[in-house]
Amino acid sequence: MSGDRGPRVCVAGALEALRADPALALVLVGQPGVIEPELGALDDSLRSRVSIRPASEVVAMDEKPREAIRRKKDSSMRVALNLVAAGEARACVSAGNTGALMATAHFVLGMVEGIERPAIVAAIPAEGGHTYMLDLGANSAATPEQLFQFAIMGAVVAADLGARSRPRVGLLNIGSEDIKGHELVQAAHRMLQSSRLDYVGFVEGNDTFTGAVDVVVTDGFTGNVALKTMEGLAQMIAGALRSEFSANPLRRLSALGAAAALGGLRKRLDPRRYNGASMVGLAGVVIKSHGSADATAFAHAVRVAGLEARNGVPAHIGHELKSQAA
């Protein structure tokens, strides 16, 4: 239980998810003295679905992944992942240090057989729904084989989180013609063309938002830049909207009249509805909640974890990988 906002927000979010899902049970990992007081208001039936597992340490947000693995053997992150490895929990959700979570999860859980590298996948808002993009930064580069595996993993997550049973997969490039791009995307393109996936071919950055594909595949460098570019632009536009609607008293008055429409816009683009990135390729379900997530956002990450656990995403990935190779 960590993250930029501290454990209380995570507990509140986890309880929000618990109330919404009668089949969910929680193991809250951290300092019991901090967690226990947050559970006081729960009625007995809810309380019976919550247990606490002590962990004395916390991985700092700026801690080096290798150091976290070596030294923080009783961190909440490590203890939670141990529970998944032991089969005592079916998923781990953390708002902590992304690099340390990925490295520790890799160390504790291992990989799905045949998958070379884990990847980070998350939903991006798009026309009529959302698009799943990966890799969002687990790796700083990718081979064609790895891009191919990302496509398989992205398709599994999209299907299991409800996009459609045969998700349409696109490979991010700087043009949609077959001849575009560097040799890595060219080689991955050929592999995907002869795969059993519903591969639509190359897509460009703007296609992420049109609903033309369900899964956008790229290397972790490009994906991370694209994701942070979206975050930066959305923040700038939100700031510009606020500033325009508060420029003078008349504008502030017009903002009152426009409250319904502006609220609708905010709701559509609310990043909390997209919180919860999956670390796929690991032999267990691990969901990263944004470090600055509030309780509602954290609850969404827990919901994603529940869906992935029930659908057995790691086993599903292993199955799809074998069936592609067959």
Add this chain to the structure above:
Amino acid sequence: MSGDRGPRVCVAGALEALRADPALALVLVGQPGVIEPELGALDDSLRSRVSIRPASEVVAMDEKPREAIRRKKDSSMRVALNLVAAGEARACVSAGNTGALMATAHFVLGMVEGIERPAIVAAIPAEGGHTYMLDLGANSAATPEQLFQFAIMGAVVAADLGARSRPRVGLLNIGSEDIKGHELVQAAHRMLQSSRLDYVGFVEGNDTFTGAVDVVVTDGFTGNVALKTMEGLAQMIAGALRSEFSANPLRRLSALGAAAALGGLRKRLDPRRYNGASMVGLAGVVIKSHGSADATAFAHAVRVAGLEARNGVPAHIGHELKSQAA
């Protein structure tokens, strides 16, 4: 004179720029029978600053660059670039096929001495001004040396287009710590750290919009994805705003009240104010106007061309490259 909207829009945009800049003279290259009628309304003093140079062919928007060079020797694009090479024009502005324009310009003008690869740079809206980003897709990959040269070229363009005399340069990465990213950005980072540029270090995708840097350097693959991601997200948000403000009669009424604020937002983010990407590294000023640009947008691209020609951007780049090596 071409582009998706045809030559008339380009002529109208060029004339808009002509009216705004008394020191500007235009050579309109294309079919005189199409251009001439558009000039009818000009008074004598304006008309005296406009000449027409015939070109019988047009490079199609989907034509292969190599074919354009080989076969379209009397295309408007080729003739215009020949004028720059001959010193009869000081800049070429085109709304045509980007790949063909870059390849033909490379062929006709050659490169600034010492520059390995041309790059595409454009202004991106940011808090309190804009940020210049390159490469936006002239190349599908870049070596550390090329990234270093992109940084020099970006700093020259930012300075000459008025950002500040010593632009702050950032290298795009997936984290700001020194250890992040793949070996190409690591090697470029070390080169930039020991350069004479005002190098601020690694930046992330969201830093493009905060005004923290004037120049964002990246390879053409990542830059193109980032640019198209911005375009796609901005379009989706604009669509969502329209849809929220037209959801019912009350919302439509509130849009009237909010017209001033919404208009202000539109103006801030108007892509026409950012039209005109520079193809830098070439031994001549070449500006690419967006294929779908209207007259106002095209006029902005002509203004960018004027600024770059007056500041002698290609010579300035050559000078900076030498001074960095010295």
